[in-house]
Amino acid sequence: MKTSNRRKFIATAATVVAGTAAATALPLNPAESKYPLIHHVFFWLKNPSSKEDLDKLIAGVKTLAKIETVRELRVGVVAKTEKRDVVDQSWAVSEHMQFSDLAGQLVYQTHPVHLDFIKNCSHLWEKVVVYDAMDV
Template identity: 40%
Template sequence: MQKRRSFLKKAIAGVTLSALLPITKSATAGEVKLKDALIHHVFFWLKEPANEQHKKQLVEALNQLTKVKTIKLSHIGFPASTEDRDVVDHSYSVSYMAMFDNQADQDSYQVDPIHLKFVEENQHLWSKVVVYDSMDQAL
């Protein structure tokens, strides 16, 4: 097992994010570092949260966003049934996370025709959208 971890550490050193995927369960968080990646996390509050057809339409449209070539990793999620604590917000309907190799790739995504079409055709579904973008910073 130690030889495998050593091999994985050496194999991923200096590799771009796209080459890391899929990440194996054998690698630990300390062994896999995302350098210069931009994480784009979007939270949607549906106008009609109980409308399953609207939720399905949004999820299908979000799946179409994965066709944008600069997206390296994506995840569509729903509020988890985690402990109800003051710091946990379960009020959103759907979340979407996309990972990019860098800021330029995320900038390209913002004006990509697939993304623009997504907004145009689906914005009537949500009452609120909150976006959190993050990147690593040298301290």
């Protein structure tokens, strides 16, 4: 019986330790996040049925990671989630960037890599919507 209790204790302790480690890995306050400025861009393609245009735009967006003030870059396409009134699935490509501060985002806006991206890819999209946010 003692061996069974010891095993239960070890299993419970391991679970508690793993849970504590996972919880402490996350910031307690989003404002303490490493990269608090979020720049989220949505692109609508001129030719939404063109796989080639989609691939070119995705490749173009990925070049923006070369900009030194871009701390994180994620590129996405519409997820095949359930259709709901509050979910907009009309766009084609999204760009989610994080910056350390407003100055870094300003560098990005005027950076030659960003300007080349606009020059080389703007013919692919018909609409762009940008959401900039700060963690609170």
